[in-house]
Amino acid sequence: MRIGKVAERAGVSVRALRYYEEQGLVIADRSPSGHRQYPESAVERVKFIQLLYAAGLTSKAILQILPFLDTLVATPQMTRRLTDERARIRVRIDALTKAHDRLEELIRLAAEYENSPATCSASADIAASHTSPPRR
Amino acid sequence: MRIGKVAERAGVSVRALRYYEEQGLVIADRSPSGHRQYPESAVERVKFIQLLYAAGLTSKAILQILPFLDTLVATPQMTRRLTDERARIRVRIDALTKAHDRLEELIRLAAEYENSPATCSASADIAASHTSPPRR
DNA sequence: CTAGAACCTCACGTCAACGTGAGGTTCAAG
DNA sequence: CTTGAACCTCACGTTGACGTGAGGTTCTAG
Structure with a gap:
């Protein structure tokens, strides 16, 4: 081809x-x-x-992994590379999930605002105090 | 500060x-x-x-979203931006999840190989035929 | 008052995964 | 046999989020 x-x-x-x-x-x-x-x-x-x-x-990381697809021979290093990359991907998924949840929360606030614009000022600290534990 | x-x-x-x-x-x-x-x-x-x-x-996308944090005033465009970005993040999470699952499968194969290196050749097409439906 | 830490503004360097011509060869259809 | 699509090899351009000096000012502890 x-x-x-x-x-x-x-x-x-x-x-x-x-x-x-x-x-x-x-x-x-x-x-x-x-x-x-x-x-x-x-x-x-x-x-x-x-x-x-x-x-x-990266290309380099992929290059390290591809031989396994060809040979299906799993050396200990190969197994480690695979599990390492899986772990890194998990970390990224977690980060993305956090961002996703945070945006979802903001979207909820936005919807709340659209329902009753005047009474939403009390929600301000909900938006602000997300990444740190609630004060007071 | x-x-x-x-x-x-x-x-x-x-x-x-x-x-x-x-x-x-x-x-x-x-x-x-x-x-x-x-x-x-x-x-x-x-x-x-x-x-x-x-x-x-990107910086540009973040710049579009930040005003909401400051004012908590949700215009329709702001709501759309928020939901759009959430959708993009979901797509990324899905892509990462696919890659994660694929790696997991390879890790399983690797473990299988370590248990009995000689009898694993039959698994070759399992590794190869993942992204397309099984043939035959 | 003095030294070193912390700050400032340019402004060029980096890195990765390609995009984008330039200039030329090969293939396939009519 | 010709012509346009598809292919080839350089080789420079792009993009984003900073890193990294250079060269100079300001702050602060002793």
């Missing part, structure tokens, strides 16, 4: 695929004329790479 | 605080000599900003 098709089917740009090769994430054969030739499996591989990128991993 | 103390208490760098001011996220008074003077509330405000940064919002 050629690069354009892979790009289309994996939902990434052609440039991105060349970049992945440059980073060692995807290996492509070459036709005699120099065009990249990808196996079918490249599409899934690229989707997996995208998944990890979206989770905040 | 001066910039160093705010930085320390909010857990950010002095440079970051100057950057926030440049972006209009935090307004600081100035002493006659030109040193920034922050109110107590600045610490919480900065923590909130950090929370949103961590959730992937």
Whole structure:
């Protein structure tokens, strides 16, 4: 398969695929004329790479993990890398969840305001005192 | 309060605080000599900003949201901004959760390998066929 | 009164994952 | 055989949230 098709089917740009090769994430054969030739499996591989990128991993981190997909041989270091990244992702999820909840709270306040604009001034400290324990 | 103390208490760098001011996220008074003077509330405000940064919002998006914290006046646009950002965060959480689950699956495979390295070759397509529905 | 900490303003550097031409070759359809 | 799409290799540009000096002023403890 050629690069354009892979790009289309994996939902990434052609440039991105060349970049992945440059980073060692995807290996492509070459036709005699120099065009990249990808196996079918490249599409899934690229989707997996995208998944990890979206989770905040760097090329370098992904490069450390990919060999496991190829060989399915789990060295202790590999297992650690996997669990480490999982842990980092968990931390990010927690941070995002906090932000989500905080926004939800503000949205609740906004709705409350729209119902009765005049009587909402008492909610001010609810908005302000979120990240620290309530005073008084 | 001066910039160093705010930085320390909010857990950010002095440079970051100057950057926030440049972006209009935090307004600081100035002493006659030109040193920034922050109110107590600045610490919480900065923590909130950090929370949103961590959730992937840009300075511009945060700038759109901050007025609500100050005034607690919810215009329809403000409510939309809040819900929009909440939605984007949800999308990110979902993406991260997918990556998390995928890694978890790989970790399971790795553990399985460590228990019986020889008998694991049959699991290969489990690792490969995740993002697409099973063939055959 | 003096030294060192803390502050100030430019302003360039960084890092990652690509985007975007430039300039040229190869492929596939008519 | 031609022409336009698709491909190739440089190689510089982009974006965001700061880091990092440079060079100078102000504050504060002893």
